[in-house]
Amino acid sequence: MPAALAFLLRRVAVAVVTVFVAVSANFFLFRAVPGDAASVVKVPGMTAEQRQQIRAEFGLDKPLPNQYLSYLRQLTHGNLGISFENRKPVAANLAEAVVNTMPMVVVGTLIALVIGFATGLFGAWRRGTAVDAAGLGTALAFYAMPAQWLALMLILLTNGLFPSGGMSDVFLVDADFWTMMRDRIAHLLLPALTFGLASYGQYAVIIRSSMLETLGEDYVLTARAKGFSNWAVVRRHALRNAMLPITTLIALSLGTLMAGAILIETVFSWPGVGLAIYGAVRARDYPMLQGAFLLLTCSVILCNLLADTLYLRLDPRIRTA
Amino acid sequence: MTSAPQPLVDARDVNVWFDLPDGRELHAVRGADVRVNSREKLGIVGESGCGKSTLLMALMGLLPATASVSGRIEVMGADLLAGGERAFRAHRWKDLAIVFQGAMNALNPVIRVQRQIVEALELHEVASGMAAVHRASDLVRLVGLPEGVLRKFNHELSGGMRQRVSLAMALACDPRVLLADEPTTALDMMVAAQVLALIDRLTRELDLALVLVTHDLPLVTRTCDRIQVMYAGTVVESGTPADIYHQPQHPYTRLLFAATADVHSDGPDPVTILGAPPRLDQVVPGCAFEPRCPHSQARCATDVPQPQSAGKGRSWACHYPGEST
Numbered sequence: 001m002p003a004a005l006a007f008l009l010r011r012v013a014v015a016v017v018t019v020f021v022a023v024s025a026n027f028f029l030f031r032a033v034p035g036d037a038a039s040v041v042k043v044p045g046m047t048a049e050q051r052q053q054i055r056a057e058f059g060l061d062k063p064l065p066n067q068y069l070s071y072l073r074q075l076t077h078g079n080l081g082i083s084f085e086n087r088k089p090v091a092a093n094l095a096e097a098v099v100n101t102m103p104m105v106v107v108g109t110l111i112a113l114v115i116g117f118a119t120g121l122f123g124a125w126r127r128g129t130a131v132d133a134a135g136l137g138t139a140l141a142f143y144a145m146p147a148q149w150l151a152l153m154l155i156l157l158t159n160g161l162f163p164s165g166g167m168s169d170v171f172l173v174d175a176d177f178w179t180m181m182r183d184r185i186a187h188l189l190l191p192a193l194t195f196g197l198a199s200y201g202q203y204a205v206i207i208r209s210s211m212l213e214t215l216g217e218d219y220v221l222t223a224r225a226k227g228f229s230n231w232a233v234v235r236r237h238a239l240r241n242a243m244l245p246i247t248t249l250i251a252l253s254l255g256t257l258m259a260g261a262i263l264i265e266t267v268f269s270w271p272g273v274g275l276a277i278y279g280a281v282r283a284r285d286y287p288m289l290q291g292a293f294l295l296l297t298c299s300v301i302l303c304n305l306l307a308d309t310l311y312l313r314l315d316p317r318i319r320t321a
Numbered sequence: 322m323t324s325a326p327q328p329l330v331d332a333r334d335v336n337v338w339f340d341l342p343d344g345r346e347l348h349a350v351r352g353a354d355v356r357v358n359s360r361e362k363l364g365i366v367g368e369s370g371c372g373k374s375t376l377l378m379a380l381m382g383l384l385p386a387t388a389s390v391s392g393r394i395e396v397m398g399a400d401l402l403a404g405g406e407r408a409f410r411a412h413r414w415k416d417l418a419i420v421f422q423g424a425m426n427a428l429n430p431v432i433r434v435q436r437q438i439v440e441a442l443e444l445h446e447v448a449s450g451m452a453a454v455h456r457a458s459d460l461v462r463l464v465g466l467p468e469g470v471l472r473k474f475n476h477e478l479s480g481g482m483r484q485r486v487s488l489a490m491a492l493a494c495d496p497r498v499l500l501a502d503e504p505t506t507a508l509d510m511m512v513a514a515q516v517l518a519l520i521d522r523l524t525r526e527l528d529l530a531l532v533l534v535t536h537d538l539p540l541v542t543r544t545c546d547r548i549q550v551m552y553a554g555t556v557v558e559s560g561t562p563a564d565i566y567h568q569p570q571h572p573y574t575r576l577l578f579a580a581t582a583d584v585h586s587d588g589p590d591p592v593t594i595l596g597a598p599p600r601l602d603q604v605v606p607g608c609a610f611e612p613r614c615p616h617s618q619a620r621c622a623t624d625v626p627q628p629q630s631a632g633k634g635r636s637w638a639c640h641y642p643g644e645s646t
């Protein structure tokens with residue numbers, strides 16, 4: 001299908017350009033902030049010469065365009081620089097944080113999607129009833145709650161039933177697989193639940209309004225006239241059309257998932273990307289922050305591209321447009 | 322045969338109210354009767370907002386949840402209002418199929434035409450698998466479209482093609498009655514004429530009964546066997562086209578004829594019916610047409626005219642019938 005291919009190529013091109021712009025902005029943004037590697041290192045009685053030596057070591061004495069070019073060159077080799085704080089490659093630090101963050105935010109998002117779909121679909125179906133109002137009200141209340149406060153309340157309410165910090169029990173060594181698994185899941189539960197509850201509101205609202213709009217369409221009336229039951233009308237005719245705007249939202253929020261949740265990870269001491277960003281800000285670990293920003297922008301751009309591709313599958317009108 | 326044949330659709334004293342957001346009620350259909358006999362073509366005519374589409378939706382049980390319906394709606398002898406949604410669903414598409422006025426979006430934009438026809442066949446167990454696909458291609462050929470239409474999406478079809486597909490879809494399960502709710506409003510004149518001719522031909526060939534809802538009185542006098550003129554939710558006059566055309570009894574019917582431009586003759590210019598239909602969220606004490614009626618008299622404002630029957634489906638609801646315009 002040439003039209004579809006053209007559409008896809010255009011989107012890929014846009015994504016590539018966006019990544020390049022983001023990378024450049026990322027570079028110059030961190031050159032604009034005050035301080036560099038040399039000013040962070042605080043050794044009493046450090047001479048100006050030693051300072052200059054550190055600057056030379058990090059290549060900070062060269063002109064900005066040269067720095068920019070070598071930054072780009074290093075990026076193509078996957079080199080994001082060295083963390084000021086632990087002197088390890090930023091890429092390795094980030095990879096470890098991403099691996100930690102993913103299970104928590106993926107489970108959290110699944111929770112959010114399940115509750116969000118249930119609330120939104122039911123609300124649209126029983127529009128104007130007390131159940132609709134209660135569901136929507138609850139969704140908005142949770143969405144409005146500060147995530148860190150919700151996290152603390154959940155810890156308080158569960159009363160020590162589940163561990164409230166870290167990813168695993170550090171004293172659990174040489175345990176069998178299932179014990180390890182149970183321990184991991186117990187640790188995952190509260191942060192994932194907080195993440196789900198704090199973010200399901202946006203899904204509920206979008207799904208409800210998108211569904212309401214679709215249910216008012218002529219083709220839904222046609223489907224009812226054909227003799228389909230209400231549920232079959234929703235499943236066969238309304239849902240796929242209502243999914244179009246929802247897909248965009250889900251893909252966009254998947255992009256930001258990489259960020260983990262700074263506040264939630266901080267409350268639960270979850271060693272993910274969010275906590276890494278929090279730590280990097282406190283330690284003025286610029287390379288680490290720069291790497292994290294790059295990771296976030298790229299994942300948002302990639303997820304956008306994913307949404308466009310999904311759209312192509314879901315909406316035949318784009319294929320011929 | 323001593324007893325008269327049972328009508329396919331027999332609705333009596335149908336009233337429809339809509340709950341308005343401010344708590345008031347809109348009385349959209351006010352005691353209307355609809356009878357459709359086998360192979361009969363019934364035309365329901367009236368201005369916009371006179372309740373004709375609402376009446377049609379009530380027959381199918383497709384009104385929104387904010388509507389309440391009273392009266393008696395029988396389809397092929399079954400009392401549907403008493404049976405509720407389940408009873409209505411048993412007759413939808415199999416016995417009563419409908420072509421909507423908003424043909425532009427009557428088809429699902431993300432599902433191919435074939436699937437939309439086949440799903441109706443499968444739901445009502447008319448055909449399945451390859452048999453259903455063959456039936457779908459027979460249907461689109463029946464409405465004068467090439468088979469390739471089956472693989473198209475809604476946005477790839479023109480307005481006329483969409484309406485033909487809607488018609489093919491409506492005919493899928495061999496219904497007894499075809500309801501057509503202003504089937505040509507969204508189409509230009511040439512295409513509208515083609516679609517109407519197609520509906521006319523197919524209802525005859527397939528022995529269907531037709532209920533054609535439109536605001537085009539001359540059109541129904543040409544194509545239908547019986548006509549009901551509706552005003553403000555009430556049937557104000559009904560009869561054969563000959564009755565309605567040659568001896569219109571209700572002043573509204575006469576004005577509807579006078580309001581139509583006739584491109585074929587040098588007759589008088591069309592007349593405008595002054596004023597607008599009454600607001601249906603209010604109780605009308607007398608004849609609903611009284612404020613716009615050129616012959617209204619004192620009694621008309623206070624006394625609701627009851628339908629007077631002249632036998633054989635001929636009736637009118639006017640205190641002073643036959644007053645010439």
